[in-house]
Amino acid sequence: MGTRVVVVGGGPGGVLLTYLLARGGVEVTLLEARHDFARRFRGDTLAPGVLEYLDDLGLASDLLAEVPHTRSDAFRWHTPERTYRLVDYRGASKRFPFYALIPQARFLPWLAERATGFGATVRMGARFSDLLRDGERVSGVRYTVDGEPHEIAADLVVGSDGRSSKVRAAAGIEATELGASLDLLWAAVDQHDDDPPSSGLDLFARPGGTIALLDQGTGQWQLGWSIPAGTFAEVREAGVEPLVDALGTVLPWLVDRVRATVRSVNDLTLLPVRITTVDTWSKPGLVLIGDAAHVVSPVGGNGINLALADAAELANLVVTGADPAELERRRRPGVEKEQQGQVRIERAAAKRNAAGVTGPPTALRVLSNVPGFSRLAARRSRVPMAAPVPAIAGS
Numbered sequence: 183m184g185t186r187v188v189v190v191g192g193g194p195g196g197v198l199l200t201y202l203l204a205r206g207g208v209e210v211t212l213l214e215a216r217h218d219f220a221r222r223f224r225g226d227t228l229a230p231g232v233l234e235y236l237d238d239l240g241l242a243s244d245l246l247a248e249v250p251h252t253r254s255d256a257f258r259w260h261t262p263e264r265t266y267r268l269v270d271y272r273g274a275s276k277r278f279p280f281y282a283l284i285p286q287a288r289f290l291p292w293l294a295e296r297a298t299g300f301g302a303t304v305r306m307g308a309r310f311s312d313l314l315r316d317g318e319r320v321s322g323v324r325y326t327v328d329g330e331p332h333e334i335a336a337d338l339v340v341g342s343d344g345r346s347s348k349v350r351a352a353a354g355i356e357a358t359e360l361g362a363s364l365d366l367l368w369a370a371v372d373q374h375d376d377d378p379p380s381s382g383l384d385l386f387a388r389p390g391g392t393i394a395l396l397d398q399g400t401g402q403w404q405l406g407w408s409i410p411a412g413t414f415a416e417v418r419e420a421g422v423e424p425l426v427d428a429l430g431t432v433l434p435w436l437v438d439r440v441r442a443t444v445r446s447v448n449d450l451t452l453l454p455v456r457i458t459t460v461d462t463w464s465k466p467g468l469v470l471i472g473d474a475a476h477v478v479s480p481v482g483g484n485g486i487n488l489a490l491a492d493a494a495e496l497a498n499l500v501v502t503g504a505d506p507a508e509l510e511r512r513r514r515p516g517v518e519k520e521q522q523g524q525v526r527i528e529r530a531a532a533k534r535n536a537a538g539v540t541g542p543p544t545a546l547r548v549l550s551n552v553p554g555f556s557r558l559a560a561r562r563s564r565v566p567m568a569a570p571v572p573a574i575a576g577s
């Protein structure tokens with residue numbers, strides 16, 4: 183009998199892994215707690231290297247043709263004085279010189295449907311409750327559907343159930359905070375035909391922080407206010423007006439729409455930013471991927487891409503019969519490097535915000551004037567994706 187894999191959690195990591203395993207001929211079942219893939223304000227930014235990977239699988243052109251999205255060729259930071267084009271994705275890939283901004287709510291069902299086309303079982307509304315064990319080895323999972331208990335045996339259980347992973351907790355794997363300095367408050371408002379052009383990934387310096395303006399092709403702008411980590415209670419106490427006033431200093435054309443939509447701070451969605459590591463990504467019979475193994479900050483927009491890169495690497499290991507625990511050796515150093523960079527960037531940003539200094543750090547302002555710098559920055563920030571092994575690539 184071949185390897186039977188149970189994947190717990192149908193976020194980007196879990197759904198891509200399910201697709202790849204099914205495509206590689208592995209018997210795989212995905213358990214997703216929710217009844218659908220609807221979700222808002224998640225990491226929706228597919229990096230150029232990820233698009234190349236999907237292209238190698240023959241998926242990218244259908245995805246980009248069938249799923250509404252926008253394309254961003256630059257990350258821009260606007261100050262009252264000028265706009266800095268800090269990262270220019272035109273330098274990141276010849277085939278896909280852009281980030282594709284595709285809401286997870288559209289990307290995940292599209293990919294899950296293709297996974298079932300290769301024979302994967304996708305169980306929606308299936309909530310993981312505990313691990314089954316055979317001695318020291320994880321041998322399957324217990325889960326519930328509408329409160330009814332079920333069990334499923336597996337040679338490998340994959341915990342891809344996100345930042346608050348129950349699989350991780352059941353395995354007794356500890357998560358440690360590395361120290362995020364910022365939290366985010368999200369809102370969405372309708373777009374109008376005569377709105378100013380955007381790159382899709384724009385950041386505006388405002389007094390005391392930044393406001394992100396994102397466009398994922400939903401007909402709405404996604405707006406994100408950064409606030410110092412752990413200050414949400416104070417922000418709620420102060421009410422929504424200071425946030426709207428701050429918006430008025432940088433995006434005055436959106437103020438009326440935000441006032442009409444965001445009547446109180448409760449109408450905003452809080453993302454407590456986390457940067458988290460775990461002692462180990464695996465135990466016998468079990469592997470963690472994506473946010474379950476490493477939560478990253480939205481700085482760089484790579485949470486989704488790291489989860490997808492884990493899935494690509496793990497699928498190769500499973501399909502070739504290699505040790506799944508090898509995933510950590512291959513992926514952890516790159517993830518930790520990204521996390522350490524984020525801790526530094528967030529700390530520096532929090533200090534500058536507290537001192538009332540807004541906009542990019544001086545070094546970045548200077549470097550962004552150096553020809554070729556922003557394209558180099560895009561190449562250096564690439565998330566490496568393992569090339570699919572022949573059984574997956576179909577070649």
Ligand SMILES: Cc1cc2nc3c(=O)[nH]c(=O)nc-3n(C[C@H](O)[C@H](O)[C@H](O)COP(=O)(O)OP(=O)(O)OC[C@H]3O[C@@H](n4cnc5c(N)ncnc54)[C@H](O)[C@@H]3O)c2cc1C
Nearest residue numbers: 191192193194195215224225309310343344472473480485
């Ligand atoms: C609320 C939130 C907002 C975010 N906002 C941003 C952002 O603005 N920008 C950014 O770059 N990144 C953001 N991220 C991070 C980004 O979305 C993640 O890095 C990325 O989605 C990680 O993918 P994943 O597959 O590892 O996990 P997730 O996308 O978290 O998926 C986990 C899946 O597991 C399922 N699940 C959970 N518990 C169980 C269970 N017991 N049984 C079965 N299934 C279960 C969940 O329903 C979910 O579908 C956000 C994350 C969260 C949680």
